[in-house]
Amino acid sequence: MNKTKFKIGSSKRAAAMMIALAVVSGTMVVEARKRRVVFAPPPAPAPAPDPRPEPVPAPAPAPAPAPAPAPAPAPAPSGSYDPMTVQLPDVPSNFDVNSELVKAWGTGAIPASALPDVVGAFRFICNASHLSYDDPIVYPGQPGKSHLHQYFGNTSADANSTYTSLRTTGSSTCNSPLNRSAYWMPAMMNGKGQVIKPDYVSVYYKRRPKTDPLCAKIGTACVDLPRGLRFVFGYNMLNTTAKPTGGGYFNCDGPGAIPGHYKDLPTAQANCPVTARVGAVISAPECWDGKNLDSADHRSHVAYSAYIGQAYAQCPTTHPYVIPTFTMGVWYSQGTAVEPWHLSSDVMANGTMMPAGTTFHADWFGAWDSSVMNMWASNCVNLLLNCSGGDLGNGKQLKMYSGFSWTANPRVVTAPGA
Template identity: 25%
Template structure:
């Protein structure tokens, strides 16, 4: 079991339960297809309000995207042709000379839990969801239902530093886990979490039905960009600030037949269940090349995104400057 840097006892318990093997399906993405300072859920149509995000999935996404049909007209870099959803997170950054650049992503995985009992409904078309809170600057301010964790995969990472990241070098990857709501009102598209926690969920809120639960698992590789490692404060920050502000966004782009097939697979208790559909089979590599659908608006540069928000520095959001680096491997 890797050393966790969860932010509270409740999150630690949720993290351990979240890594117990349950029935699930997943889609994998090798890397983001785009970095951009847009957020079509929180700041629709705007290019000067959002921090920098890393985008995975359908490249049809723009600052104004609202529907599954819009995403389904695009090209996806997900390894399942039936999944034209778009997934995004605040970009993780490291200092490269005078600039802050994105930390390489080894793999982004979107897991869909098929776990405690069979889902009642598929993930609806046009569903939008957010997990986590971008304005959080402390562990206490984080939504506990998202069961967020940062930890070193397969190695010790020490306790969390003042920013919520591991306080010593990760021998392999820095990993993040993040859980989305697993209940939905199919008429209003309002979402919520079941009572309980991963591995021991109970009932949905009144008026909602259970759907497959989305979970992000993101693996970052710091070994090349921070070759000397660190001891103390991790030399990284999120575009929104420290680790406590992390969050995930999702607009559903699964084809309707594949989304329904996902429900049917939730009746199994095997460790993995493939979700196929009319566009192909699970695991098929992308056959198209993703590109920014709106290259004339917004920016992929962190400094430009900060300037667009009229913010002088992200540390104002809670990130604390790193300590002296020390080689640890």
């Protein structure tokens, strides 16, 4: 109250006002006690929207003037559709899982963080497995129907392979039979009826951690690879006018190499002396529809993310589940002379020869031991670790199979049936 002069009778009026205020205040306190609410005098100015009850309905970060159709970040909000219900029943390994695990790097060390990268990484190395004219995805139950394939991973993969058969039979050239997945691509040919065997194959699985808020912006959520998933990626042999997927390219690495993303084999070999290796590199899709483990064209149930005006790539709304993708690099020595190579798929069914290497594609039929896949997904990927050499991110590592070599021996073999 400001101390201005009062006119006549001001002291009497002041006394009366004090008595009146005391009565009113006493009444308010009594009423407040009855309601068990602590009375607070109302703010002097008009009732501005400064709500007294603490629970504020909207979170506060920039109130968007719309009911928020996109739910807040989180992997699949409770009560929503769970895509993992479509995966096949688990088929446990028919051997002791622990017999195929060793202390990571002999010490049980935990890998370093992948930061500043935003994806967790799990890497391992494979050798070549067998050659076959089979394709259990495109031509299931039809042995000998496809072009010649070079297989990696499961040593028993053939035209009749299923998820169950892959999980229960065969060894693996990808570290350990804990990974009985089958990977395959067209065989590399030298034009003399012979196959060039790759020295080794590097496989690199990666994805953002499930807790990354961008999982809910790239798609609906980041999820694990479902059991039984399979797909084809790269050049589309069933629709040759379609744009190839997977960003496949050829590279060169080693002494005298001129590295690059070469679109065909002749260009890559021209920049790759005999002292270096030629690499065929391709990446699998990272978006899944959450409903199908395969599709009629063996591609439509999966997709690739793309930049559509955001600072990050987004999955199509039809394929909202972000799965770990993998990049496969297949590396070949050139021997004592550079020869004109081509892929077996470059020779079309009608005999037409496509430019060498331009039909590059690959197939994948997942058959990991579920407990081990959970290890690398939970640790390497979801904890944003930088795992290599089959390191599972928990102090354990896949045992490397007996007979692994960094160099193919023999390097050149006769094509089956030639």
